[in-house]
Amino acid sequence: MSKKKLAFALMDPPFENARTTTAMRLLEAAVRKGHDVSVFAYEGSVYLPFARQAQHANSVRGHSVEEENHPLTKDWLAALLAAAEGRGQKLEWANCGLCVDERGAQEAIAGVRRGSPADLVKFAEECDNTLVIATR
Numbered sequence: 001m002s003k004k005k006l007a008f009a010l011m012d013p014p015f016e017n018a019r020t021t022t023a024m025r026l027l028e029a030a031v032r033k034g035h036d037v038s039v040f041a042y043e044g045s046v047y048l049p050f051a052r053q054a055q056h057a058n059s060v061r062g063h064s065v066e067e068e069n070h071p072l073t074k075d076w077l078a079a080l081l082a083a084a085e086g087r088g089q090k091l092e093w094a095n096c097g098l099c100v101d102e103r104g105a106q107e108a109i110a111g112v113r114r115g116s117p118a119d120l121v122k123f124a125e126e127c128d129n130t131l132v133i134a135t136r
Contacts, residue, residue: 005036005090007123007130013044014073020048023133024076031084031091038123040115042096043135046105048073049093049112074109081111094119 008027012020030037041048051074058068077093084091094115100106124130 003034003036004129005038005127006030007038007040007120007127009040009042009120009123009130009132009134010045010048011043011133011135013047014050014053016044019133019135020045020073024048024073024080026131027080027091028076031080031087031089034087034089036090037084038090038092038094038119038127040094040096040117040120040123042099042117042120044099044103046095046099046103046108049077049095049108050074050105051107051109078109078111081109092123094123 008023010020010023012023014020027037027039053072053074055065055070055072056068057063057065058070061068081091081093091111093112095105095108095112097114097116100108100114
């Protein structure tokens with residue numbers, strides 16, 4: 001399979017539904033297969049790389065923070081950014097600046113930049129294929 005440039009547009013916040021997990025798995029598969037990836041995050045998805053996400057205990061199950069080991073999207077994304085860099089691939093993540101400001105999500109992990117809707121257009125024009133994972 002030849003190397004492709006893929007663009008993704010995401011809308012959903014972390015921890016709310018399976019679309020977010022599916023999107024992260026698709027990104028992981030694309031990186032693992034050697035493709036360059038561009039992501040435009042808007043609406044609630046600007047919280048996917050939010051640096052202040054924190055694991056929590058689960059009192060219903062009686063689990064401590066360590067036992068619960070709740071996965072965080074910021075950690076998943078950080079691992080994907082590191083994997084792409086280690087393989088000499090491009091994984092570009094742009095958070096919609098308007099959406100960031102509306103939500104107070106300015107604190108993103110390293111490797112995430114502030115963007116605008118123009119980035120989505122640019123990504124779609126430059127890439128071989130674009131997948132939009134929107135809310136209902």
